[in-house]
Amino acid sequence: MATAGIVLLLTTFLMTEAIAGPRDQARRIHDRLAGVPPSPVVLDTMEDLVAGGQALDAAYLAMENRAFYDVTLKNFAAPWTNREESVFVPLNDYIATVIGMVRDDVPFNTLLSADILYVGDPSLGLPAWSMTNNNHYAAMETQGVNLRDALLQTTQSAMTDLPPGAPAGVMTTRAAAEAFFIAGTNRAMLRFTMMSHICRDLEQVADTSRSPDRIRQDVSRSPGGDSRVFLNNCVSCHAGMDPLSQAFAYYDWDETAGRLVYSPGQVRPKYFLNEDTFPFGFRTPDDRWDNYWREGQNALLGWDMQLPGGGYGAASLGQELGNSLAFAQCQVEKVFRAVCLRPPVDAADRSQVTAMVNSFRSNNFVMRQVFAEAAVFCMGD
Ligand code: HEC
Incomplete structure (x- = not known):
């Protein structure tokens, strides 16, 4: 008897789950995108759209x-x-x-x-x-x-x-x-931009196989008297990071004035901090950046080979980052988490993410479309 009761309960539970009809789905789409319940009129319209196979339009309505x-x-x-x-x-x-x-x-x-x-x-x-x-x-x-x-x-x-x-x-x-850009050496702008928009901190892109020729003078070549530490550790981040963060050579944060400063043609003094640590290191002459991570393991980030992979200043570096596959994946994964309230976990989630990345890249990088697709994917069955 007890077993029958449990089975009955379970069946009822599964059925309630299964019969999350268009109205519940519409409500969930709205909740996930707007964080508030829809008005009755909006809910009715969204329900009709979901029932009519136009769930994406329902999501667009919620985003209003x-x-x-x-x-x-x-x-x-x-x-x-x-x-x-x-x-x-x-x-x-x-x-x-x-x-x-x-x-x-x-x-x-x-x-x-x-x-x-x-x-x-x-x-x-x-x-x-x-x-x-x-x-x-x-x-x-x-x-x-x-x-x-x-x-x-x-x-x-x-x-x-x-x-x-x-x-x-x-x-x-x-x-x-x-x-x-506050204090420091402007490497932080690269690090935090990569964390937020490539979804990787530097440990995850560390690669000791890149040439150290652009590592600045402030990085010791024998930390603690041991050059192996430089070769096995410091190089892994600095070989790639230093030639990228060179793009910011003319930018600074003026603490007193409380504003961004930009001095074209004049490398900020922070690029020469601790220049005596290793005088034979790279001395920044201008805002030339080069992406040493196009080769090696970080080729996996999917750089856009139509772009030159080097240039002057922050905007062209921003294009290099923004047109990578990793950038698109990162935006999609962040949206997925925000809308589905969980990271992508199983095979179905991962193939959904791939589909969304493809759609994002082939449809002009429209973010609302990514939000809509995530909301529909997570609207429940
Ligand atoms: C995991 C990546 C990574 C590794 C490995 C690494 N660094 Fe750095 N390093 C950074 C980042 C990121 C910054 C910028 C920190 C900031 O400004 O927030 C930095 C900044 C620096 C600076 C500038 C001063 C400062 O602290 O901001 C020096 C000097 C430096 N690193 C030396 C080294 C040395 C020497 C090693 C090896 C023992 C090393 N780094 C290993 C990522 C790394």
């Missing part, structure tokens, strides 16, 4: 809810903008630019290279936009501004004193500069 922008996308991008990877930071220009690019279907592979910026609508009476503080963005949040409607697209070269060519997508936002 302002909470998709104010909450979901804000929380999605916030951790990329600080070293603690915290979601609890005020709105800033980096986050706003991500939100705007997603809203406007701006090809997301330009995230690290475009001359683009999003600011608040002037009619809102916000504090003036400034290179030296975050008040404009912080006020948007404290005033509960609807980010879906309030963000206007502009360019960094129009809003800042950066000359054309200097802007490099979100890497040259004030928030990124404050977090990653």
Whole structure:
């Protein structure tokens, strides 16, 4: 009898799971994308769309809810903008630019290279936009501004004193500069950009087989008196990282002024810190970068062979990163986690991720499509 009861219970449970019909699926799509329940009217429309085999359209409808922008996308991008990877930071220009690019279907592979910026609508009476503080963005949040409607697209070269060519997508936002150009040696900008947008920290790209010829003077060639440590450890990151982070040679964070500075033709003093550690090391002459990780194990990151693999300045480096397969995979995996509330685990998840990566790359890197596809995949059966 007891067994029969359990079987009955189990059957009922499985049936309830199985009969998650279009209405439940619609509700889940909405919850996952907007984080709030849909209005009855929206739910009805979404249910009809799901029932009619147009679940992607239902997802697009859910993304019209302002909470998709104010909450979901804000929380999605916030951790990329600080070293603690915290979601609890005020709105800033980096986050706003991500939100705007997603809203406007701006090809997301330009995230690290475009001359683009999003600011608040002037009619809102916000504090003036400034290179030296975050008040404009912080006020948007404290005033509960609807980010879906309030963000206007502009360019960094129009809003800042950066000359054309200097802007490099979100890497040259004030928030990124404050977090990653502050002090140090500008290697942090590369490290954190790779963590957030290639989904790999440096341990995961470490490769001792690359030439050490561009490793800067501050890296000891015999740490603790042992050159093997240099060859087996330090080289693995610095051989590839140092020639990439050279792209940022003219950028700095001015702590006193509270702003990004850019000095074309003049390598920042931080590139010569501890130059006496190994005087025969590489001395940065300009902002020439080269990607030593195109060969070796990091060829797996899927670099775009149409691009030259080297150049001058942050924007062309941003193109190199943004057009890699790893960049597209990283965006898709982050969306999958955010929408499905779990990482991809099994074979079905992995093939879904692959399909989404292909769709993302062949359809102009539209992020909303990635969100929609993830929401439909995880809407339940
Ligand atoms: C796993 C990758 C990795 C390895 C291995 C590595 N480094 Fe670094 N190194 C970094 C990163 C990333 C930075 C930039 C840190 C920052 O500014 O946040 C850095 C910065 C530095 C700096 C600049 C000063 C500083 O601390 O920011 C020196 C000097 C340095 N490393 C020396 C070495 C030496 C010597 C070794 C070998 C014993 C070594 N590194 C091994 C990744 C690595």
